[in-house]
Amino acid sequence: MNHERRAKAQLDKVPPGEGDTNLSPNRKAWDSGNVDAAGRALLAEDERVFFRQSLSTPCLSAVAKAEGLWIEDTAGRRYMDFHGNNVHHIGYGHPRLIAAIKDQLDTLSFAPRRFTNQPAVDLARKLADITPGDLGKVLFATGGSDAIDIALKVARAATGRFKTVSFWDSFHGAGFGGLSIGGEALFRSGPAGPLLSGTEHVAPFACYRCPYGYPDIDGGPDLDLCKMTCADMVRYVLEKEGDVAAVIAEPVRSVPYVPPPGYWQAVRQACDDHGALLIFDEIPSGLGKTGRMFVSEHFGVVPDIMVLAKALGGGIVPISAMIARPHLDVLADRAIGHYTHEKNPFMARAALTTLEIIEDEGLVEQAARVGAYGLERLHAMRDRHPLIGDISGLGLLIGIELVTDRDTRERASEAADRILYRALERGLSFKTTMGNVLTLTPPLTTTEADMDWALDIIDACLDDEER
Numbered sequence: 001m002n003h004e005r006r007a008k009a010q011l012d013k014v015p016p017g018e019g020d021t022n023l024s025p026n027r028k029a030w031d032s033g034n035v036d037a038a039g040r041a042l043l044a045e046d047e048r049v050f051f052r053q054s055l056s057t058p059c060l061s062a063v064a065k066a067e068g069l070w071i072e073d074t075a076g077r078r079y080m081d082f083h084g085n086n087v088h089h090i091g092y093g094h095p096r097l098i099a100a101i102k103d104q105l106d107t108l109s110f111a112p113r114r115f116t117n118q119p120a121v122d123l124a125r126k127l128a129d130i131t132p133g134d135l136g137k138v139l140f141a142t143g144g145s146d147a148i149d150i151a152l153k154v155a156r157a158a159t160g161r162f163k164t165v166s167f168w169d170s171f172h173g174a175g176f177g178g179l180s181i182g183g184e185a186l187f188r189s190g191p192a193g194p195l196l197s198g199t200e201h202v203a204p205f206a207c208y209r210c211p212y213g214y215p216d217i218d219g220g221p222d223l224d225l226c227k228m229t230c231a232d233m234v235r236y237v238l239e240k241e242g243d244v245a246a247v248i249a250e251p252v253r254s255v256p257y258v259p260p261p262g263y264w265q266a267v268r269q270a271c272d273d274h275g276a277l278l279i280f281d282e283i284p285s286g287l288g289k290t291g292r293m294f295v296s297e298h299f300g301v302v303p304d305i306m307v308l309a310k311a312l313g314g315g316i317v318p319i320s321a322m323i324a325r326p327h328l329d330v331l332a333d334r335a336i337g338h339y340t341h342e343k344n345p346f347m348a349r350a351a352l353t354t355l356e357i358i359e360d361e362g363l364v365e366q367a368a369r370v371g372a373y374g375l376e377r378l379h380a381m382r383d384r385h386p387l388i389g390d391i392s393g394l395g396l397l398i399g400i401e402l403v404t405d406r407d408t409r410e411r412a413s414e415a416a417d418r419i420l421y422r423a424l425e426r427g428l429s430f431k432t433t434m435g436n437v438l439t440l441t442p443p444l445t446t447t448e449a450d451m452d453w454a455l456d457i458i459d460a461c462l463d464d465e466e467r
């Protein structure tokens with residue numbers, strides 16, 4: 001089989017999911033025309049030394065610089081980064097953050113176990129202050145997947161149960177905890193197993209593509225018809241199982257799909273009625289991305305445990321946090337969060353400074369304003385572009401769902417993949433989700449002018465594709 005046919009065969013086997021695949025023929029065509037000799041040499045060496053894996057290696061190109069909203073490759077080509085793995089809320093290389101972490105390196109660069117330190121305590125207190133309700137006791141780790149594991153262990157300990165309910169199509173990390181509760185074959189099937197036992201799944205909310213078959217009204221729910229069956233199904237499973245420790249979910253799905261109104265109140269009530277905790281994974285969406293500091297604030301629901309990571313380290317330092325209600329602190333005689341960098345002062349200072357930057361620069365308000373502006377412009381674009389089936393999102397988590405036909409809603413995945421590479425050629429980087437959704441996740445520092453620049457490119461790419 002030649003390379004193209006093999007790539008196509010592999011592509012056909014990969015279910016649409018979390019991100020665009022690096023096996024697409026469009027990727028190969030892009031590589032050959034857009035990477036300079038230095039980049040090509042680095043890519044070849046990268047492929048030689050790294051394990052290959054879907055979504056990442058082989059890579060697209062080589063980055064030489066990341067600053068503010070921009071990344072720059074080895075040939076000096078600049079890309080406005082509307083992806084950023086959701087780490088770049090404050091923009092890449094924020095000068096105030098760099099100054100703070102340099103200062104921290106000069107002051108106290110590490111604290112071994114048994115010793116506490118000021119930045120770690122300050123960060124824990126700050127998170128307790130800004131998170132909703134009585135969320136107030138924390139553990140830190142270096143990545144989201146680890147913090148998800150900690151949350152699962154706390155839920156088990158506090159409830160004396162081990163089962164979880166989570167959602168198909170969700171992603172919660174690549175550790176065994178995260179991939180067991182996650183809902184995508186790419187991460188949890190085949191060699192990933194055996195998975196954690198007791199990890200039950202239900203179909204998620206997805207009004208435009210309701211898994212229960214109900215019609216939508218303009219991308220939102222028709223509640224008279226569906227009676228929010230997606231929330232009822234969580235209650236149903238909690239009742240049938242009878243001993244579930246926790247429901248764990250992203251409060252806004254990363255596609256991005258937004259829940260129907262009242263969804264989280266209904267699930268919160270079902271959890272309370274059946275003795276299950278509610279865990280919100282706000283790893284990509286927390287810290288202002290949706291136009292509120294925490295996604296849960298949109299819905300007036302306080303989870304028992306919240307998990308943060310990604311942008312918490314300001315796009316420079318890896319750090320994650322599990323923040324729980326104080327009465328869940330029941331494991332004094334165990335070591336569930338025993339990680340080497342559990343109270344690393346350097347990581348903590350980076351996170352603390354990141355939170356201060358978000359507050360001092362009014363970035364949550366900016367995300368709300370610019371996100372609303374972008375969504376409004378996209379709704380207008382939908383009127384002109386038959387390829388756009390639906391626009392979804394909240395704040396600066398924005399989805400443009402492409403379809404070959406608005407009636408059948410067949411996913412226009414090939415068009416989405418072509419548009420991804422055409423946009424890159426014009427200097428805009430974003431990812432696709434579920435195959436056919438152009439997913440825009442720019443930093444909170446994005447201005448209306450930046451949004452216009454990016455949407456003009458998408459507009460032109462849609463014109464090209466429809467022509």
Ligand SMILES: Cc1ncc(COP(=O)(O)O)c(C=O)c1O
Pocket residue numbers: 142143144145146148171172173174178250254281283284309310
């Ligand atoms: C919703 C969600 N949960 C968990 C994770 C895992 O975080 P990490 O990659 O830091 O382990 C991610 C990462 O993309 C995520 O998007």
